[in-house]
Structures are given as structure tokens and as C-alpha cells.
Amino acid sequence: MRSVITERDLPASGELKIPAGSIVTAAARETAAARGVTLVEVAADQLSGIAPPSRTIAIGADHGGFQMKELLKPVIEELGFVLRDVGVTSETPVDYPDIAEQVAILVAGGKAWCGVVVDGAGIGSCMAANKVPGIRAALCYDKASARNSREHNDSNVLTLGGRLLTPTQAEEVLRTWIATPFGGGRHAARVNKITAIEQRYTK
16 A cells, blocks of 8 residues: 655655655645655665654754754664654754654654654743644653652653753663553553543633
């Protein structure tokens, strides 16, 4: 079956590798042209980046988190995951809600196992990502908060403060967050209550 590439698959800028023979919607082509995104067709057997979602992590940053994002990308790849980088590609000022939303949509849509968003403090991106139904974003600042957000809350988006953490601290948080499984059990009932609240207020 041929893959279908839509607007939601496109990063904010840069390059997107797609399986050879993919169907690219007209809207996706227009958006790619507007963003300056280059679509590169690659043989399916050389593309680990599109599938499976269970081994894909979406990542993004605003200008305040750009440097930290670039430092964390090799860490994620070292852990055996494929990156979907939605931008940015420089420290030119952008609005963090746009980046957080793009990462959240990939996670909520099942195209990535989880997401990572870095802005200056990590707070705004956490707020923005949590507006997307199905997202449980957590701002983590040390290994304990990272472990708790995964084990107790089943967080699926991690936000980080690029100007508040050192590279070493951010890497420790990231590694702990990725390595910690959801605890289930009594925690599952509480996470289900979070979902129920979301559903009550989602129109």
C-alpha cells in the first residue's frame, strides 16, 4: 500500500524523507513549498524513519530551545529511536505554541511513540501541547520528576527548559524519561480519570 503524505506529516522546515511512490496531497505540496520543506523519496527498505511509530520520537524546539534540541538528537538516536524533527533549524525567533502543537499532533495521531519539546523554560510548550486531546505533557527538571511523570502519569510528551537546564541535566532527564515504563495498576485508574476530564470538556 502506498503511503499518503498530508500537511500534518510536514515539519516546520528542512527535509522530510518519504517512501518512494508515496502519494503527496496537493495541500501537502503547497505547504511544503511555503515552508521550504524538501520532500526526498527513499526506498522503503532504507526508511526506518516513517515506521514503526513505536520506535519514533517527535522532537521540536523554539529559538530558546534550539541549541538544546540539537544536543539531544544524537542521544535519542543512540537509544535506537528515529527522529521526526519538526524544527526549528536556527535561533530565529518563532512562537513555541506552533512547535508544541506539531509535536503533539504527531504523538496524538499515532505517528510517534512520544514527543520532546524544548523552549526557554519548558512551561509554555507544556501548556500548549496539553491542549491537544490525548496528550499528557510533562515539564521535567530532574530524574525524579522524569521518572514520576512516566511511571505514575504515563506522560507522552516531555518538555524541557533549554535555558534552565545544563546539557548534562537535560540528557539525564531525557534518558530517565525514555527508559521509565508506565507503572499501570493503581496509576492506570488515575490516568483514566485524566482522560475522562479531557473528554468531558472536548467538544
